[in-house]
Amino acid sequence: MSTAVQEPPTPAHTIPSNPTESYTSSSLLTGADVREASRNGSYTKSTSGLAKTYIQANLIILPSRYASDFRLLCARNPVPCPLIAESESVGKWDAVKSWLTGLEGTDVLSAHDIRQDVPKYMVYKDSKLVKSHCSDIVEEWTEDHVAFLIGCSYSFESALSEAGLPPRNTTSDTIVPIYRTNIPLCPAGVFTGGTYIASMRPYKRSEIEKVRDITRAFSVTHGEPVAWGWDAVERLGIKDIDKPDWGSSPVSTDGSRFGAFHGDEENVPVFWGCGVTPQEAVMMAGLEGTIMGHAPGYMLVLDCRDWDIVSKA
Amino acid sequence: MSTAVQEPPTPAHTIPSNPTESYTSSSLLTGADVREASRNGSYTKSTSGLAKTYIQANLIILPSRYASDFRLLCARNPVPCPLIAESESVGKWDAVKSWLTGLEGTDVLSAHDIRQDVPKYMVYKDSKLVKSHCSDIVEEWTEDHVAFLIGCSYSFESALSEAGLPPRNTTSDTIVPIYRTNIPLCPAGVFTGGTYIASMRPYKRSEIEKVRDITRAFSVTHGEPVAWGWDAVERLGIKDIDKPDWGSSPVSTDGSRFGAFHGDEENVPVFWGCGVTPQEAVMMAGLEGTIMGHAPGYMLVLDCRDWDIVSKA
Structure with missing residues (x-):
């Protein structure tokens, strides 16, 4: 299994991906x-x-x-x-x-x-x-x-960027779009009826196998995608890809409406498990x-x- | 978490649940x-x-x-x-x-x-x-x-029987019915596109929480059910409950067609994860x-x- 994670000598201090927030202190390195x-x-x-x-x-x-x-x-x-x-x-x-x-x-x-x-x-x-x-x-x-x-999933976002595959939410300075899906969680005691919540990052179709390879190793931060491709949108029960349940609307490569790119090779939705899932399960x-x-x-x-x-x- | 499993002094040697098979030797105790x-x-x-x-x-x-x-x-x-x-x-x-x-x-x-x-x-x-x-x-x-x-799941079947909740496939001497479902497996490398395979054992609605409690502890033999209730049949994408993909057709309490009991309190389908799942994923x-x-x-x-x-x- 390949991974792009390298141990640098000191922690890098980089520009925050969310433009609405900025550091109050440049000393928050750890x-x-x-x-x-x-x-x-x-x-x-x-x-x-x-x-x-x-x-x-x-x-x-x-x-x-x-x-x-x-x-x-x-x-x-x-x-x-x-x-x-x-x-x-x-x-x-x-x-x-x-x-x-x-x-x-x-x-x-x-x-x-x-x-x-x-x-x-x-x-x-x-x-x-x-x-x-x-x-x-x-x-x-x-x-x-x-x-x-x-x-x-913040963890694997750095690895993707280091491999030359920066998630679009980081390059477009938006918040990763997050969706409710219809994939059922396996029930556990009082926690019944929950479903997977998924984050989405668009990639070119030709990049998907590399994206899978890189994120696969991050097994405790959701690992490889749970689904990809335009047919996955329907399979996951997502009504409107342009209207995520949390986060920003997804961004297409030319700035137009992402959902209009159905079938486009440059803008294929890739979905990962998301940590909002257990929060929702608890609320439910x-x-x-x-x-x-x-x-x-x-x-x-x-x-x-x-x-x-x-x-x- | 409650469990009905007790360590007996010696292994019990009981009648096989499948009538088409019988022991060639009564000495196969371990x-x-x-x-x-x-x-x-x-x-x-x-x-x-x-x-x-x-x-x-x-x-x-x-x-x-x-x-x-x-x-x-x-x-x-x-x-x-x-x-x-x-x-x-x-x-x-x-x-x-x-x-x-x-x-x-x-x-x-x-x-x-x-x-x-x-x-x-x-x-x-x-x-x-x-x-x-x-x-x-x-x-x-x-x-x-x-x-x-x-x-x-053979493991938890004994525990259910010991708790006075014998799976119907054991009391009716049939093979547990097994179904393909539409619950997607999380992909892993070459293994993509697979879905959960589920075994089904009918229970009374009033027994389901006890059945969940007993099987919950068997975490390495599928644990508690993944779904239950007649609405689960449709949710799992099972077209005809009377026609399982493997095993015997399910049996209703009065011997009539199980699928006719839609809504009946005595005959509620309860589904567990099934070990046929990884075999199917490998074949796919x-x-x-x-x-x-x-x-x-x-x-x-x-x-x-x-x-x-x-x-x-």
């Missing part, structure tokens, strides 16, 4: 930097493009009675729900554990406070949003909460109690690096 | 017994109901160049393709390895010859069947082959070279037991 700046309130923006090569994770925090079912949901649906790590024990906000091959002996998340280390949080009570984009969850976190860290389950997570785009930045999680197969 | 009898030719029938509590596995043998992609297919689709173990190294027919939690320190497969220990084999060349139900594959096996062992991939596997119903019986693989969560 995951620990981002977490500290979020914790002390000096960084409050999207983590897109920050601390390159450091893995960014989706954060989902649940009452402990749902932990076992959620773990199973991830185990049964590893492509859209790649579980990287979870609280070392119930109620612990300063230590996580991981069973992932490749992460033994690496600091997934050194000195941290999971209640404050994300720039923006969302809080739900009895499945209703009660706080949006708050700066911490110190008050809401209880001795009964368990935090789960889920892989995010109608859980009781307080559930928390990062605000979309405001991720938890880890200490481990892209090359720590790339499978060596 | 996995090793079945393998030895298959190897020396004294046992040539289906393994259904044999060596109770010993795990039975689907066997798929591939040229080594496809091994990495096949491993990934299983990792990305663990519910229909639960990989239990594989050849310790390429070409090795007398040793397997397993990474499964719960199987460390247990003998998955002690003294064996994977080329002779299954009662009946199938052989494909360049994706075409060339030998059906042959007694060994000693001639076909090469130094370049890798064997994969995939979980089988149009691989070159010699591929081998067990003949349907003639499984590889392991040394490990139901309780070795039941998750303790």
Whole structure:
């Protein structure tokens, strides 16, 4: 299996892919930097493009009675729900554990406070949003909460760019379009009825096998695409490719409406599993109690690096 | 998570669930017994109901160049393709390895010859069947082959019976009905375009949550159902529930046509991931070279037991 990931001598500090956000500090080079700046309130923006090569994770925090079912949901649906790590024990906000091959002996998340280390949080009570984009969850976190860290496709975007195949959302400075699909998740306990959520990046038809090869190795950040081609749009039950459920409308190579390119060799939609999937599954389950997570785009930045999680197969 | 699996003092020896087959020897109490009898030719029938509590596995043998992609297919689709173990190294027919939690320190497969220990084999060349139900594959096996062992739902059938919820295929002495579905497998390298294959066991609507609870723990033998209810039949793209793609037609409680019971509380279809899935995915991939596997119903019986693989969560 080929991969474009190379270990550079020092982390690269590059331009953020989202133009609506900019650094407040050029010193946020590592995951620990981002977490500290979020914790002390000096960084409050999207983590897109920050601390390159450091893995960014989706954060989902649940009452402990749902932990076992959620773990199973991830185990049964590893492509859209790649579980990287979870609280070392119930109620612990300063230590996580991981069973992932490749992460033994690496600091997934050194000195941290999971209640404050994300720039923006969302809080739900009895499945209703009660706080949006708050700066911490110190008050809401209880001795009964368990935090789960889920892989995010930011990781393989760098690898694609390094291989000369930059995702169009990065070159067009837009947010990756995300769609609900009709692919059912394998049910797990209280989590039933969910479906895959997919992110989409257009490529030339001739590039798809290389794109598959590169992203394949990123097994804990969704891995290779789940579907590609214009026929996949219908198969996935996507009504209008120009109207994603989250993110920006997709961009065609000549700037015209992407959906008009049906059949075009230059603009073929390629879909990956997306970390919004487990969040939606949690919301659909109608859980009781307080559930928390990062605000979309405001991720938890880890200490481990892209090359720590790339499978060596 | 509840489970009905209890470790009995000695393996139970019960009536085979398939009336078309019977034991040639009442001494086949363990996995090793079945393998030895298959190897020396004294046992040539289906393994259904044999060596109770010993795990039975689907066997798929591939040229080594496809091994990495096949491993990934299983990792990305663990519910229909639960990989239990594989050849310790390429070409090795007398040793397997397993990474499964719960199987460390247990003998998955002690003294064996994977080329002779299954009662009946199938052989494909360049994706075409060339030998059906042959007694060994000693001639076909090469130094370049890798064997994969995939979980089988026979394991949880015993647990359901012990909990007073015997699958109807066991009480009616029929073969479990198996269907192609439209749920896409997550692609993995050469393995693209495959879909879930599902086995079906009817239950009363009021029993479904208990059935889910019992089978949930069998995570390496498909775990809890992937879908249930009459609406699932349409959702899975099953045209006629009375005409399964493999196995016997389903049986209704009063002996009439099962499909006539649409909406009936006593006869609700419940679907599980099925080990035929990876076999179909392999066949669809149009691989070159010699591929081998067990003949349907003639499984590889392991040394490990139901309780070795039941998750303790």
